[in-house]
Amino acid sequence: MAFSQPFPLAAQAQKAQQPTYGPDLAVRLICPDCRDPNPNIVEEYGSGDLVCGGCGLVLGDRIVDTRSEWRTFANDEGDDPSRVGAALDPLMEGMDQLDTVISFRDGGTGVARELQRAASRSQNSRSERNLLTAFRDIGSWCDQFSLPKTISDIAKQLYKRSDEEKLLRGKPLEAVIAACIFIACRQAHVPRTFREICNLTHVSKKTLGQCYKALEQAFNLSPGATAQQHNVSSPTTGPENLLVRYCNHLDLPANVQSVCSDIIIAAREHGIADGRSPVSIAGGAIYFTCLLLGIPKPIREISAVAGVSEGTIKLVYRLYYMERTKLVKEEWMKDGRADMSKLLPVDK
Known part of the structure; x- marks a missing residue:
């Protein structure tokens, strides 16, 4: 063949250019059993087979389905073109959700610039x-x-x-x-x-x-x-909803979160630390609960997680400490979960 060597001789190239045979374009697929010159070949798209319509013999398998991708699973008849392409975004209703990006590579002919200029005219508002x-x-x-x-x-x-x-x-x-x-x-x-x-x-x-x-x-x-x-209180603005993430970041036991949530609710009922931001209340309550349960946690870590200063946490803790008898339940003291003697005293 001419391409068997990188630089073939002229005589060999001339020989290679003269084909000795050509494909037979009159080849037809017929059934070997029926041998009908005009066979009825049926394409079964569901199974991907070529089947003889006369005797049912399978003539070929794994046939590629060349039909349109449009399909519908609804009760109505007809194709469903909405299945083609990406899923529609209901927020973009009434807008063209199919974008065309034109490449800058045009071989220096300037065609890309003209196409981009034409596309910019037809872009959305x-x-x-x-x-x-x-x-x-x-x-x-x-x-x-x-x-x-x-x-x-x-x-x-x-x-x-x-x-x-x-x-x-x-x-x-x-x-x-x-x-x-x-x-x-x-x-x-x-x-x-x-x-x-x-x-x-x-x-x-x-x-x-x-x-x-x-x-x-x-x-x-x-x-x-x-x-x-x-007719309900809004649960999304209370500091107790911030405890889940704060306690997870501080790697605190599960009982700290439940006790701290009860303390915040009790403080709200008695009007303790009213007017403070939810972040400050959550940070101060966590510090108060950790000392109460004997799980010391540096105030520096609580301040970093809650995003408030250490002075703000100490202020909320002072308010809770002064009213500690109203916040700590007796059952916590009886079962040994809480010990008010572990709370750090503060100056009045």
Whole structure:
């Protein structure tokens, strides 16, 4: 053959260019049993077989299905083109969800630039592009925060509503997204603090608070309004809901969380440490509970996990210590779980 050597001779090349045979294009597939010159060959797509329609003999297997991918599992007849492509996003309803990216490599002909210019004319409006950017940032930040997809979907719905109503016009995009994530965490009963959201999104606490207040008033998301509608207290804003993560980060036993939650509830009933932030109350209650149960934990570690200063934790602890008889149950003392003598005294 001519390609058997890198540089063949001219005579050999001429010989190789003259084919001695060619394919027979008149080859037909017939059944060896029926031997009908006009066979009825049926393609069974379900099993991938070629079957003779006269005698039922299988002539071939593993036949590739070349039909359209469109299929439907509904009761109605006909194909369902919605099965082709990626799953539709209900949040992007009414928008083109299929994007085409044109490569820059065109061999220096300039075709790519012309195609990109033509594609830019047919792109979505500026508001839709901003919406796509916001959705991408919400998903990225929720992944960094290890939040489930449910919270990401709630935040996207909230952002879309606020964008349609023009509620936060002029506010930075990062601040609006941060407020939506904060509210979504509360709605999904996995609350995060302002400090945690600010550290994640690098948005100032003041700007985040302004956006949060605007959304809260616009959509009636305040804890008081929700509690009046359902006749229950809002469980997502209490410090006892922060204990799960704080105790896990501090590697504390399970009984610390239950006792600490009872102490916080009792303190709320007696009006102890009212007006303090949930983060401060949670940190002070954990410090108080650890000393009460004889599980010493450095206040420095509690301060780092809760994100509050050591002085704030000591202040809440002082308030709890002064009213310790109202907070500690007698049954804890009887079964030996708690010992008030282990509490560190404080100056009045």
